[in-house]
Amino acid sequence: MRMDRGYLALVLNAHLPFVRRPDYPRFLEERWLFEALSETYLPLLRVLRNLEADGVPFRLTLVLSPTLTAMLADEVLRERYVAWLDRQIELAEKEKERTAGDPQFEPLAALYADLYTSDRDDFTILYGRDVLSGFDYFYKKGRLEIMTSAATHAFLPLYRDVPEAVAAQVETAMISHRRHFGKVASGFWLPQLGWYPGMEEVLKAYSVRYTLVATRGALLGKPVPKYGSYTPVSCPNGLSVFVRDARATDAVWSEYTGYPADPVYRDFYRDIGFDLPLDYVSPWLEDGTRSFTGFKYWAVTGRTEEKNPYDPAAASAKAVEHARKFLDGRGDQIRKAAAYMDRPPLVVCPYDAELLGHGWFEGPQWLESLFRLAKDRPGLRFVSLGEYLKLHPENPASMPEFSSWGSGGFAGVWLDGSNDWIYRHSYKMLDRMMELAERFPNETGLKERVLNQASRETLLVMCSDWALLIRAGKAGAFARRQVEDAVSNFQRIYEMLCANTVGTEWITRLEKRNNLFPGINYRMFRRKRS
Amino acid sequence: MNLEKLSALSDDALLTLADKLGLMVPADLERSFLIEALLEALEEDSEEREGALDSSERIEETKYSGSGTDFLETSLDPGWCSDNRYNDTMIRLLVRDTSWAFAFWDVNDEERAQLRAGETGTAFQGYFLRVMEENGRESSRSADHFDIPVGESDLQWYINLPRPDSRYRIDLCCRIGGKARVLARSNVVQTPRGSLAEDSSFMDGKTVELLALSGFGELDINPAEDRHPSRILSGAEVEE
Numbered sequence: 001m002r003m004d005r006g007y008l009a010l011v012l013n014a015h016l017p018f019v020r021r022p023d024y025p026r027f028l029e030e031r032w033l034f035e036a037l038s039e040t041y042l043p044l045l046r047v048l049r050n051l052e053a054d055g056v057p058f059r060l061t062l063v064l065s066p067t068l069t070a071m072l073a074d075e076v077l078r079e080r081y082v083a084w085l086d087r088q089i090e091l092a093e094k095e096k097e098r099t100a101g102d103p104q105f106e107p108l109a110a111l112y113a114d115l116y117t118s119d120r121d122d123f124t125i126l127y128g129r130d131v132l133s134g135f136d137y138f139y140k141k142g143r144l145e146i147m148t149s150a151a152t153h154a155f156l157p158l159y160r161d162v163p164e165a166v167a168a169q170v171e172t173a174m175i176s177h178r179r180h181f182g183k184v185a186s187g188f189w190l191p192q193l194g195w196y197p198g199m200e201e202v203l204k205a206y207s208v209r210y211t212l213v214a215t216r217g218a219l220l221g222k223p224v225p226k227y228g229s230y231t232p233v234s235c236p237n238g239l240s241v242f243v244r245d246a247r248a249t250d251a252v253w254s255e256y257t258g259y260p261a262d263p264v265y266r267d268f269y270r271d272i273g274f275d276l277p278l279d280y281v282s283p284w285l286e287d288g289t290r291s292f293t294g295f296k297y298w299a300v301t302g303r304t305e306e307k308n309p310y311d312p313a314a315a316s317a318k319a320v321e322h323a324r325k326f327l328d329g330r331g332d333q334i335r336k337a338a339a340y341m342d343r344p345p346l347v348v349c350p351y352d353a354e355l356l357g358h359g360w361f362e363g364p365q366w367l368e369s370l371f372r373l374a375k376d377r378p379g380l381r382f383v384s385l386g387e388y389l390k391l392h393p394e395n396p397a398s399m400p401e402f403s404s405w406g407s408g409g410f411a412g413v414w415l416d417g418s419n420d421w422i423y424r425h426s427y428k429m430l431d432r433m434m435e436l437a438e439r440f441p442n443e444t445g446l447k448e449r450v451l452n453q454a455s456r457e458t459l460l461v462m463c464s465d466w467a468l469l470i471r472a473g474k475a476g477a478f479a480r481r482q483v484e485d486a487v488s489n490f491q492r493i494y495e496m497l498c499a500n501t502v503g504t505e506w507i508t509r510l511e512k513r514n515n516l517f518p519g520i521n522y523r524m525f526r527r528k529r530s
Numbered sequence: 531m532n533l534e535k536l537s538a539l540s541d542d543a544l545l546t547l548a549d550k551l552g553l554m555v556p557a558d559l560e561r562s563f564l565i566e567a568l569l570e571a572l573e574e575d576s577e578e579r580e581g582a583l584d585s586s587e588r589i590e591e592t593k594y595s596g597s598g599t600d601f602l603e604t605s606l607d608p609g610w611c612s613d614n615r616y617n618d619t620m621i622r623l624l625v626r627d628t629s630w631a632f633a634f635w636d637v638n639d640e641e642r643a644q645l646r647a648g649e650t651g652t653a654f655q656g657y658f659l660r661v662m663e664e665n666g667r668e669s670s671r672s673a674d675h676f677d678i679p680v681g682e683s684d685l686q687w688y689i690n691l692p693r694p695d696s697r698y699r700i701d702l703c704c705r706i707g708g709k710a711r712v713l714a715r716s717n718v719v720q721t722p723r724g725s726l727a728e729d730s731s732f733m734d735g736k737t738v739e740l741l742a743l744s745g746f747g748e749l750d751i752n753p754a755e756d757r758h759p760s761r762i763l764s765g766a767e768v769e770e
Contacts, residue, residue, distance in 0.1 A: 016593065029594075031595070032593060032594055032595070035595065036593065157625075158624055161622075161717045161719075215744060215745055215749060216749050216751060218744075219726070219741060219744060219746055219749065219751060220722065220723045220724075220725075220726065220727065220751060221727065222723075222727035222728075223727060223728060224726055224727055224728045224733065224737065224741070225737075226734070226737050226740075227737070227740050228737070228740035228741045228743060228744030228746070229744035229745070230740060230743070230744065243744075245744075245745075246744060246745030246748065246749065247745055268592055291595070292595040333743065336743055337740060337743050340736035340737075340739045340740050340743075341736070341740070352590060352593070354592075354593045355592075358592065358593065359592040359593070401722050401723050401727075402625070402720075402722040403722070408627055409627070409749070409750075410625075410626060410627035410628070410722060411624070411625065411626050411627065412626055412627055415624060415626050415632055416626075420632055420634070420686065423622075423624060423632075423634065424614075424615075424616075424634050424685075424686075425614070427622055428616050465594075468590065469591075469594060472591050473575075474591055474594060475594045487614075
C-alpha cells in the first residue's frame with residue numbers, strides 16, 4: 001500500500017453563456033459552442049477514453065455549467081453543430097488542395113481534416129449527438145466528478161442582498177444537474193469564484209457539500225486557515241471550501257510565463273480567416289466579415305507578427321515536457337508544505353476547461369500526459385474534490401472573505417464604468433419578478449408559462465459573461481444586446497401580466513428561443529421570510 | 531473592416547464617434563483625414579482595453595472569438611438600456627472591493643418636480659449622498675458620516691469608502707431651506723477585509739510558513755495592520 005505524500009486535484013470549469021438563435025439560419029455566436037465542442041469537450045473525452053483504455057488511473061473534477069448543459073442537450077444546436085462540422089470538413093478538404101505539395105502546410109491542413117472528422121464521428125456515431133452521455137459514463141464510473149454552477153453564471157456577490165436571486169441561481173442549477181445526470185450535485189462551482197460570507201448558508205440549504213474559492217478569499221478568512229491553501233476549510237455550517245492554488249494557477253494562466261505562451265505552441269490569433277483572400281474564406285465566415293475559421297497554421301513564436309509555421313510534433317513534445325514540469329513544481333510545493341503539516345497537502349488546480357484545446361491547442365495532450373506521468377510518481381495522487389473529503393472529512397474551521405478570481409480579487413471586473421448600468425435593470429427585474437411571484441402564487445396553464453418565462457429572462461440578465469465581454473470590448477455589442485433582450489422580454493411580460501393580457505404567439509416564440517431550464521418554477525422567486 | 535464600416539457612415543455619424551472617442555477635430559476636417567484619425571483612435575482604444583485585462587480575462591476572452599470590431603458598433607449604437615430609468619425613488623449600493631462601492635439611484639419625476647418647485651418660503655438646494663458607517667445596530671445611525679453633493683442629472687456614483695471590513699449605508703438626500711431630507715435609504719453593505727484577520731505574530735509559526743507557501747506574498751494582501759508585516763513577508767519562498 002502506498003503512502004500518499006500529497007494530492008493534486010484538477011478542476012476544469014466548462015462553461016459558455018446561453019446563445020441559441022433558431023430564428024436565424026446561422027448565428028455567429030453559436031460558434032462559441034461549436035468551437036469548444038470541437039477543440040475542448042470532444043478532445044477531452046478522447047483523452048479520458050485513451051487513459052481508460054491504457055489502464056492509466058485518473059481522477060478529474062469537471063464543472064458543467066447549467067447553460068452549457070442546456071445547450072449540449074439541445075436538438076437545434078446539435079443539428080447545427082453537425083452542419084457546422086460538415087462545413088469545417090469541407091474547408092479542410094479545400095485547404096488540403098490549396099496546400100498540396102507544401103511540406104509545412106499540407107500536413108497542417110490534414111491535421112484539421114482529421115480533427116473535424118474525428119469530432120464528427122465521435123459526436124454522431126459514438127455519442128449519438130449526446131456529448132453529456134460521454135461525461136456521464138465517466139461520472140458513473142467515479143473517474144470524473146461533475147460539479148454544477150450557478151444557473152446562468154451570475155456573479156453572486158453582487159446579488160448578495162437579494163437572497164431570492166442567489167437561491168434561484170442555485171436551485172435552478174441543482175435541478176438542472178439532477179435532470180441531466182440523475183443525481184444531486186455534491187459540488188457547486190461559484191462563477192468567477194465569487195464568494196461572500198453567507199454563501200455557505202444558501203449552498204448548504206440545497207445539500208451542496210463543497211465549493212471553491214480564490215486564494216485571496218481563503219487567506220483573508222477568519223480565522224486564518226491553519227494550513228493555508230493546502231487543505232479545504234470548513235465553514236461554521238459544515239460546508240467545505242477548497243482553495244485555488246496560486247502557483248499552479250500561474251503556471252498555466254500567466255500570459256507571458258504560462259505554458260500556453262511557449263513559442264512552439266499553436267498561435268490562437270493567427271487564422272486563415274484573416275490571412276487568406278476574403279472571397280476564398282467568406283463561405284466559412286458567418287456574415288462575410290473576417291473572423292476566425294479555426295484553421296491556424298502558425299506557432300506562438302513570440303511577441304512578433306512574424307510567426308513560425310506550426311510544428312505539431314514539437315508542440316506535442318513540449319506538452320509532455322510541460323506536464324513533467326507541472327508535476328515537478330507541484331511535487332516541490334507538496335514537499336515543502338508537508339514539512340509544516342500533519343497530513344498530506346492538497347494542491348487544487350482549477351482552470352477554464354475551454355483553455356485546454358480551444359485557447360491552448362495542446363492542452364488536452366498536456367492533461368493526458370499529466371496522468372500518464374503521475375502514474376510513475378509514488379506518493380503523488382490525483383483526487384477529485386469529493387474523494388478528498390472522503391479521505392479527510394475534518395478540515396480547519398474558517399470563513400473565507402468576499403473574493404473572486406478576477407483582476408483585483410473582488411468584483412471590479414463585473415462592476416466598472418462600462419458595465420455598471422446592467423445592475424439598475426437586473427435589480428429592477430428581480431424586484432418585479434418577486435412581486436409577480438407574490439401576486440400570482442398559484443397560476444396554471446398559460447399564465448404559469450408566462451411567469452416561468454419571466455423567471456428565465458430574470459436569470460439570463462444576471463449572466464456575468466455579458467458584463468465581462470462588455471468590459472473587454474470584444475463581442476461587447478453582442479453582450480449588450482443579450483442584456484437588452486432579456487430586459488425588454490421581461491418588461492413586456494411584466495406589462496402583459498399587469499394588463500392581464502397575454503400575447504400567446506409572442507410568448508410561445510420566446511419560449512421556443514430561450515428554452516433553457518424546462519422545469520423552471522417561477523415560485524422560487526417568492527420572497528424569503530426570515 | 532473598420533475602414534469599410536467607417537467609410538459607410540455619414541459625416542455626422544463620424545463626428546459623433548469622434549466625440550465619443552474624445553477626439554478634438556475641426557468641423558471642416560476633410561472626411562478622409564477624419565476616418566484616418568478615427569481608425570487610429572479605435573486602435574488605441576482597443577489596445578487600452580486589452581491592456582486593462584489580466585491574463586485570465588484575456589484567456590477567457592478566447593472563448594468568445596469574433597470579429598473584434600465591436601467597439602465601433604457599440605459606440606455608434608450605445609443601446610437603449612444604458613440610459614433607461616424606472617421613475618421610482620430609490621438607491622442601491624453594491625460593493626466593488628475593499629474601498630469602493632457603486633451607488634445607483636433615481637428620484638420619481640413627480641417628486642423631483644415638487645422638490646424643484648419648492649415649498650413656501652423654502653428653496654431647493656440640490657441633492658447629496660450621505661455616506662454612513664454602520665456600527666452594527668440596526669436602524670441606529672453612526673455619527674461618522676460624510677456627504678457627497680450630486681447633480682440633478684446624476685444617477686450613479688462610485689464612492690470611496692474609508693475602511694475595509696466595515697459596514698456602510700447611504701441615504702439619498704436633498705437639502706431644502708437649509709435642512710436635509712432623506713429621500714431613500716440604501717441597503718447596508720460590508721466592505722471586505724484587505725488584510726489578515728489575525729495578528730501574524732501570534733500565529734503558529736507553521737501556519738505562517740504555509741501562508742507564504744500559499745503565495746501570500748504575491749497576492750498584494752496586507753498583513754494585519756501595524757502587526758509585524760515582515761513576519762509574513764519573509765516566510766519561506768517557493769521556487770517553481
